[in-house]
Amino acid sequence: MIRTEKLCCGYGSRMVLQNVSLSMEAGELWCVLGANGVGKSTLFKTLLGLLKPMGGTVLVDGRPVEQWSRAEFARRVSYVPQGHTPPFPFKVWEVAAMGRNPYQRGIGRLSREDRRVVAEALEILGIERLAGEIYTRISGGERQLTLLARAIAQQTPVMFLDEPVSNLDFGNHARVLRHVRDLAAMGKTVVMTTHCPDHAFFPESRVVLLDRGGVICTGRGADVVTEELIRRMYGVDNRIVVLNRGDGEAERVCVADC
Numbered sequence: 001m002i003r004t005e006k007l008c009c010g011y012g013s014r015m016v017l018q019n020v021s022l023s024m025e026a027g028e029l030w031c032v033l034g035a036n037g038v039g040k041s042t043l044f045k046t047l048l049g050l051l052k053p054m055g056g057t058v059l060v061d062g063r064p065v066e067q068w069s070r071a072e073f074a075r076r077v078s079y080v081p082q083g084h085t086p087p088f089p090f091k092v093w094e095v096a097a098m099g100r101n102p103y104q105r106g107i108g109r110l111s112r113e114d115r116r117v118v119a120e121a122l123e124i125l126g127i128e129r130l131a132g133e134i135y136t137r138i139s140g141g142e143r144q145l146t147l148l149a150r151a152i153a154q155q156t157p158v159m160f161l162d163e164p165v166s167n168l169d170f171g172n173h174a175r176v177l178r179h180v181r182d183l184a185a186m187g188k189t190v191v192m193t194t195h196c197p198d199h200a201f202f203p204e205s206r207v208v209l210l211d212r213g214g215v216i217c218t219g220r221g222a223d224v225v226t227e228e229l230i231r232r233m234y235g236v237d238n239r240i241v242v243l244n245r246g247d248g249e250a251e252r253v254c255v256a257d258c
């Protein structure tokens with residue numbers, strides 16, 4: 001689905017990441033972890049064809065990313081950016097409905113099916129009540145949920161989510177993560193950046209661990225994420241502890257020493 005070979009990303013003459021080789025398949029949940037400023041968003045923008053690679057290749061379904069038309073690409077890949085301020089005071093419903101644009105010819109009216117899909121996306125995230133609100137006048141967390149609803153309404157097999165839970169309260173954080181995991185279980189390729197090492201320990205999670213300049217390692221989170229690597233990435237002592245969930249399942253979490 002998404003493959004990179006010796007990908008180098010950056011801005012102008014400034015290289016941020018070098019020699020990134022990845023292979024992401026259908027039904028996989030990938031967590032991209034790394035300290036502030038290591039290049040997670042830069043990697044996303046390059047994988048999405050928004051930033052030209054400084055070297056190497058990005059293949060989406062075997063075809064170089066720059067060879068996709070934007071409309072075709074938007075039926076294949078959705079993207080929730082980290083922060084977003086729209087130029088016009090759209091309503092929440094209208095922002096979510098933009099997820100249907102790739103399926104319309106020109107600026108068309110929404111079909112009944114389009115409206116059903118948009119309503120369902122808002123409902124999944126519990127924000128139907130915001131449908132008529134102005135996007136620029138809602139909270140940061142509500143805007144994040146709206147952009148997620150837009151991506152869900154886009155119904156793409158590949159989803160890139162840049163810190164999808166960073167602004168969310170405890171309940172929304174848990175609900176969104178559950179849904180993200182369900183999306184991967186339904187066969188989508190979900191790639192998300194996160195600042196929470198615990199996300200790497202979901203049984204299905206695969207990780208890309210980034211440090212200044214490039215990839216430290218990739219693999220199943222449960223296999224490759226260690227206290228030593230977390231210390232190297234974030235410069236903080238920590239412990240990975242196993243919690244008994246009480247339902248027979250064990251869960252690993254990372255606790256910083258602070």
Ligand SMILES: Nc1ncnc2c1ncn2[C@@H]1O[C@H](COP(=O)(O)OP(=O)(O)OP(=O)(O)O)[C@@H](O)[C@H]1O
Nearest residue numbers: 011014016034035036037038039040041042043082
């Ligand atoms: N438009 C830009 N032009 C030049 N340099 C940029 C640009 N955007 C980001 N950078 C630089 O690239 C590096 C990586 O930034 P990026 O936003 O990819 O980091 P990140 O890992 O996503 O960080 P965070 O966790 O804080 O969101 C940073 O040093 C940043 O200053």
